[in-house]
Amino acid sequence: MENTLILVVEELSVNELKTNKRVLDNLTFQVERNEFLGILAPSGSGKTTLLKTIMRICPKSLHSSGLITYFPDTKNKIVIQEKNNVHSSAVLSRELTYIPQNASEAFDPIEKMSVQLKETLTENRFSVSERTNMIQELLESMDLPESILNKYPFQLSGGTLQRCAIGLALILKPKVIIADEPTSALDTINRKRILDSFLQLKKRNETTLLLATHDIAIVDYLCDTALVLEAGRKIEHKKIDKMDTDSTSYLVKMRRIKNKIGSTFWRLKDGKLVSS
Numbered sequence: 001m002e003n004t005l006i007l008v009v010e011e012l013s014v015n016e017l018k019t020n021k022r023v024l025d026n027l028t029f030q031v032e033r034n035e036f037l038g039i040l041a042p043s044g045s046g047k048t049t050l051l052k053t054i055m056r057i058c059p060k061s062l063h064s065s066g067l068i069t070y071f072p073d074t075k076n077k078i079v080i081q082e083k084n085n086v087h088s089s090a091v092l093s094r095e096l097t098y099i100p101q102n103a104s105e106a107f108d109p110i111e112k113m114s115v116q117l118k119e120t121l122t123e124n125r126f127s128v129s130e131r132t133n134m135i136q137e138l139l140e141s142m143d144l145p146e147s148i149l150n151k152y153p154f155q156l157s158g159g160t161l162q163r164c165a166i167g168l169a170l171i172l173k174p175k176v177i178i179a180d181e182p183t184s185a186l187d188t189i190n191r192k193r194i195l196d197s198f199l200q201l202k203k204r205n206e207t208t209l210l211l212a213t214h215d216i217a218i219v220d221y222l223c224d225t226a227l228v229l230e231a232g233r234k235i236e237h238k239k240i241d242k243m244d245t246d247s248t249s250y251l252v253k254m255r256r257i258k259n260k261i262g263s264t265f266w267r268l269k270d271g272k273l274v275s276s
């Protein structure tokens with residue numbers, strides 16, 4: 001039988017070291033090869049912490065426990081966390097690409113964009129001619145002018161940097177893209193461009209995507225499955241079905257709020273989902 005699992009997370013908990021506040025609470029879920037998973041949660045519910053933990057870039061002020069395994073059923077299996085131990089692995093860096101919520105985190109402030117893009121492509125072992133073509137492809141696909149290459153990150157807007165980070169992730173064609181609210185800094189046109197680029201990627205069926213957002217519309221547009229979190233706990237994990245009428249489903253309730261008042265922000269109040 002073909003191996004289809006790409007990531008297994010078991011009993012993952014994360015606590016703030018100082019206060020012992022629980023940020024992620026005993027999360028267990030799996031992601032299949034080429035699955036697009038939307039991680040839906042209100043602000044402050046642990047989306048970024050979850051993505052950073054599975055990228056092994058969890059801040060030192062947090063302590064994680066549980067099991068995180070990539071490619072579990074293959075000879076390339078990589079256990080990045082076992083109980084309380086975090087393992088490092090250079091191999092994994094080439095398989096995963098992280099798009100942070102704040103794109104300035106993705107770039108070195110004191111290097112010009114051209115240098116940084118080339119460096120990343122060199123680290124990923126692309127030849128000189130491949131690098132030139134890939135940078136051209138990045139600019140075209142994100143509709144960015146060539147002049148950005150001569151600029152430092154601080155000279156570019158948040159939206160432009162976000163498009164650079166996403167464009168770079170897309171041309172690297174990693175096995176897994178982990179994206180934290182990738183379109184939140186973008187205007188409507190660029191948001192649509194990015195979502196459509198992800199859709200193109202999905203059609204090629206070569207990439208797995210974990211995408212954190214609070215917007216059910218983005219998840220409905222792109223994803224196969226949704227994992228809903230509230231205060232670090234899993235409250236729903238199911239396949240996307242826009243025709244679903246199950247009134248107990250949080251996804252159904254989110255769609256209703258979105259259709260009624262257009263709000264993408266939500267929270268739980270007395271166990272009920274309300275807009276915020």
Ligand SMILES: Nc1ncnc2c1ncn2[C@@H]1O[C@H](COP(=O)(O)OP(=O)(O)OP(=O)(O)O)[C@@H](O)[C@H]1O
Pocket residue numbers: 016021023041042043044045046047048049050059061062101
């Ligand atoms: N570096 C850190 N040090 C200590 N606690 C942290 C740190 N980062 C996050 N936390 C804790 O984790 C909680 C969840 O934060 P996180 O950024 O993961 O949520 P989020 O769902 O991504 O929020 P948002 O949608 O606003 O980005 C915070 O309220 C905070 O208590």
